[in-house]
Amino acid sequence: MIEMYGVTKIYPGGQVALKDISLKILKGEFVFIVGPSGAGKSTLIKLLFREELPTRGQIFFAGKNITRLRPKEIPYLRRRIGIVFQDFRLLPEKTVYENIAFAMEVVEAPGRDIRKRVPYVLERVGLAHKAKAKPSELSGGEQQRVALARALVNNPDVLVADEPTGNLDPDTSRDIMNLLDDINKRGTTLVVASHARELVDSMKKRVIQLEKGSLVRDEERGVYSNET
Numbered sequence: 001m002i003e004m005y006g007v008t009k010i011y012p013g014g015q016v017a018l019k020d021i022s023l024k025i026l027k028g029e030f031v032f033i034v035g036p037s038g039a040g041k042s043t044l045i046k047l048l049f050r051e052e053l054p055t056r057g058q059i060f061f062a063g064k065n066i067t068r069l070r071p072k073e074i075p076y077l078r079r080r081i082g083i084v085f086q087d088f089r090l091l092p093e094k095t096v097y098e099n100i101a102f103a104m105e106v107v108e109a110p111g112r113d114i115r116k117r118v119p120y121v122l123e124r125v126g127l128a129h130k131a132k133a134k135p136s137e138l139s140g141g142e143q144q145r146v147a148l149a150r151a152l153v154n155n156p157d158v159l160v161a162d163e164p165t166g167n168l169d170p171d172t173s174r175d176i177m178n179l180l181d182d183i184n185k186r187g188t189t190l191v192v193a194s195h196a197r198e199l200v201d202s203m204k205k206r207v208i209q210l211e212k213g214s215l216v217r218d219e220e221r222g223v224y225s226n227e228t
């Protein structure tokens with residue numbers, strides 16, 4: 001599903017964020033990206049949906065080299081990758097329903113499909129009863145569920161999440177992580193950057209560890225850190 005070969009990212013100004021990263025993520029996998037602040041996790045995620053381009057190296061998504069996409073091919077990539085952030089990034093003036101519908105409107109889905117699909121994804125994240133609420137009326141966990149519904153509404157192949165539980169309390173974080181696991185079990189590939197040591201340890205998923213931009217560990221059923 002995702003392949004990186006010799007990917008290096010140097011930001012303008014000279015900051016080296018990623019050094020010679022090669023990795024493969026197969027369809028249906030659930031992968032955590034861990035490492036201390038500044039290790040390069042967010043940069044890796046930005047490269048996946050082409051918010052940033054690598055300085056060197058190649059990135060393939062579903063067999064297509066996304067470092068060489070033409071501008072008009074980028075919306076196609078973004079439809080196949082759903083994205084969730086730590087700070088939810090919902091539109092504050094729109095209701096829950098409208099926030100999710102908007103993600104389908106921007107890819108010009110027919111109204112008929114939108115009216116069918118939005119209630120379905122709201123149900124899936126357990127928020128059907130909040131369709132008419134505004135984000136400010138929701139708890140943090142509920143806002144992240146809306147963000148997840150929005151990321152899933154166009155039925156992406158991959159869901160990418162950058163610190164999805166970073167703003168949530170431990171119980172709510174666990175709920176969101178269980179929801180991500182459920183989404184993965186229904187077939188979506190998951191790539192999750194996370195600082196949540198205990199959650200990562202309890203999930204027993206593949207763990208890729210970055211340190212100062214280098215890939216230092218890649219383990220099946222791994223833990224947050226092998227250091228004690």
Ligand code: ADP
Nearest residue numbers: 011015016017036037038039040041042043044
């Ligand atoms: P993490 O997500 O693991 O905290 P980041 O990918 O955000 O790491 O950052 C990796 C390195 O790249 C850090 O040294 C950071 O300061 C730097 N960096 C991140 N974004 C930018 C940017 N837009 N411009 C310059 N340097 C950046």
Ligand code: ADP
Nearest residue numbers: 130133134136137138139140141142143169172
């Ligand atoms: P949490 O403890 O997870 O932060 P909250 O106490 O913020 O949860 O919210 C508990 C419930 O009350 C949630 O269902 C949320 O949607 C609802 N709620 C919170 N704030 C408001 C508000 N300003 N208006 C309407 N409902 C609200």
